[in-house]
């Protein structure tokens with residue numbers, strides 16, 4: 001328990017629950033590497049309409065031309081070999097509407113992860129994606145009657161082009177960054193959701209993303225449109241087994257909250273430590289609308305994710321609440337972007353990061369508040385907790401504010417769990433793992449109170465798992 | 473089986489500097505022993521070594537709980553073996569409420585798969601807080617964070633009462649307590665006095681020993697006990713100070 005021991009102890013990422021895989025047998029396989037043919041294969045298999053075929057091929061050009069992000073970047077990105085990745089793997093394109101119709105190995109996977117049980121308990125709808133395609137998708141009937149749409153992205157663009165097309169790729173353009181371009185070329189799976197005017201979903205919709213194959217890239221694409229005065233909470237969970245080789249997860253998530261609508265998007269990610277998780281997430285909030293990202297990142301080799309909100313209409317609100325836990329050998333590079341484009345808009349960013357062992361966490365923020373705007377507010381808090389001297393944390397807030405009556409508040413703190421605190425807790429009978437776990441829970445406790453109950457419970461369990469088994 | 477706590481010929485150093493130099497002490501269950509001595513003689517060091525703190529290097533000696541040597545065990549194992557240390561300087565644990573902390577500490581004592589009964593737990597917690605005249609609102613506050621000196625000490629005794637230890641080491645629990653709090657906390661400790669519990673009370677002042685009347689008083693100087701006596705010894709120290717002990721010790725060791 002001395003400092004020296006702490007430094008040497010690699011705290012294992014406990015992906016126990018997710019660390020299993022089934023043999024790979026896929027009917028559809030785009031092969032290894034990324035060429036025009038790969039993209040065409042995906043389009044053929046998915047029977048894409050022409051505009052999507054063109055969209056993909058253009059995106060591929062952009063992807064090839066774009067350099068790796070240089071400013072918001074990590075050297076480890078260079079270790080992704082795009083020629084060794086498999087871009088599309090599936091057993092079929094039609095998700096089952098009943099768990100009974102899901103192939104046995106896939107069904108067992110999701111049963112082991114507890115998805116059907118959660119669906120019965122508290123969810124309004126579930127989509128479960130296995131590698132490239134959703135294997136299961138179902139929503140409660142009463143929501144269907146109210147006109148809520150909850151389908152996969154392919155079904156969305158095929159069946160509802162009049163709603164899908166005007167918003168697709170608008171919040172996050174293809175050329176936003178190299179990985180949004182990659183996703184735009186190869187996307188498959190993810191959700192398309194439309195909530196009609198005035199409909200307020202009482203229970204969350206959930207998506208679950210599971211990577212089963214090695215050397216695979218998962219590129220789901222999600223578009224959520226909340227029409228005027230509607231409300232929706234969407235939760236996503238992600239896992240993958242532990243592989244020796246790198247696996248890529250590169251999603252694009254676009255949210256559109258029309259006038260006075262509310263969207264809450266919750267992520268709990270527990271990737272194994274071979275996954276590069278490079279995700280672009282952004283929401284657009286019209287007048288009086290609210291977009292809230294709750295983002296929790298546990299695991300992965302490198303996560304780069306900066307959920308953002310474009311505050312487009314007067315009085316719009318944006319919020320990013322995030323927790324990142326970087327264990328030995330992991331880098332959590334996370335943050336938030338807030339673009340104020342109208343008067344009376346407010347944004348709130350609370351980021352909590354925990355670094356353990358040689359784990360590293362970085363906060364990058366961007367708050368943009370141009371001169372001509374009035375009465376805009378931003379509050380940014382980033383707190384870092386270090387669980388031993390080797391951990392590293394960096395904060396790069398970039399706040400551009402000008403203009404009158406605009407206020408920005410920024411607070412940052414770094415604290416440590418000291419050996420004396422651990423000793424104190426152990427003197428009361430807690431094991432070293434329990435003591436650390438308690439300290440971490442204490443650190444995120446206040447923030448977790450803002451999360452929905454089921455989500456906090458799951459998060460607490462994941463943190464405990466991560467800290468236990470970690471030591472001695 | 474030996475129902476006592478025994479420290480045998482304990483030599484301890486830190487950063488190459490000897491702090492405990494052949495410390496000996498036996499406290500049978502049922503007794504309260506007071507340990508007094510000038511600043512820096514090693515009283516807190518003794519307490520932390522007994523609790524398994526790893527910064528200190530044990531050169532030789534033993535600490536026996538009921539005849540079993542606990543030196544080398546992890547702090548949580550020693551805690552489970554029945555030793556409780558009320559710290560001279562309790563640590564702050566931000567975000568962890570008193571109620572959750574004590575609950576976790578109690579839970580850690582239960583066998584795998586057994587859960588604490590929440591209703592009974594709170595009943596016990598509130599009863600013990602009432603006895604210590606602690607406001608029930610404290611349960612929701614982060615452990616020791618922003619507590620006044622006296623509140624921290626009261627919280628230590630609350631934890632001690634809740635965890636039901638066999639061996640209690642109290643390191644300057646009286647410092648920071650106001651006159652009323654001193655009486656209340658002492659009453660709490662006196663309620664815990666029993667045939668199967670032993671106390672080591674480290675203090676600088678007689679006033680605590682007016683309430684918690686010790687069976688034996690030890691005077692520590694330069695890493696070991698140099699003089700022991702009954703409760704009158706503490707009164708003598710109070711009036712005369714430590715100089716006479718130092719002198720007596722100097723001549724004895726010369």
Ligand SMILES: Nc1ncnc2c1ncn2[C@@H]1O[C@H](COP(=O)(O)OP(=O)(O)OP(=O)(O)O)[C@@H](O)[C@H]1O
Nearest residue numbers: 486487491509510511512513514515516517518527
């Ligand atoms: N972690 C440490 N590093 C260096 N020196 C230490 C450490 N802990 C204790 N010491 C030294 O050991 C000696 C004994 O300290 P200790 O805290 O045990 O004294 P004490 O008898 O409890 O004193 P007080 O009455 O002031 O509480 C002191 O000289 C102190 O500076």
Ligand SMILES: [Mg+2]
Nearest residue numbers: 515516517560
């Ligand atoms: Mg001391």
